[in-house]
Amino acid sequence: MSRLSVEQVKLYLGKVPGWRLVEDRMALSRTYECSDFASAMRLVNRVAEMLEHDSQHVEIRINANLVTFVLATREARGLTGKDFALAQTITKVG
Numbered sequence: 383m384s385r386l387s388v389e390q391v392k393l394y395l396g397k398v399p400g401w402r403l404v405e406d407r408m409a410l411s412r413t414y415e416c417s418d419f420a421s422a423m424r425l426v427n428r429v430a431e432m433l434e435h436d437s438q439h440v441e442i443r444i445n446a447n448l449v450t451f452v453l454a455t456r457e458a459r460g461l462t463g464k465d466f467a468l469a470q471t472i473t474k475v476g
Contacts, residue, residue, distance in 0.1 A: 385458040394461075398469040408461055409441075409454035410469050414476050416447045425449050428475050438468055 401412045416422040441452035453465045
C-alpha cells in the first residue's frame with residue numbers, strides 16, 4: 383500500500399474524529415480516557431483481540447486510566463489508507 387501525501391492525510395483526518403496527526407512521525411494518534419486502570423486494560427485487550435490476525439502494528443501506551451494509540455505503516459514510512467481504516471475500527475471499539 384502506498385504512502386499518502388500530506389494533503390491526502392489532512393483530507394482523511396476528517397473521517398476519523400478525535401484522531402490527530404503527529405507530523406514529525408507522520409502517524410495518527412488518539413488518547414482515550416477510561417474510568418480507571420481496569421477499564422483501560424479492557425480497551426487495550428479489545429483492540430488486541432481485534433488485531434490478533436492483522437499484520438498491522440499499533441503502538442499502545444497505557445498511563446493509569448489513559449490509553450494512547452499511535453498508528454503508522456512502517457513499510458510505507460508514513461500513513462496509508464489502512465491506518466485510517468484501523469483508526470475507524472478502534473474508534474468503534476473505544
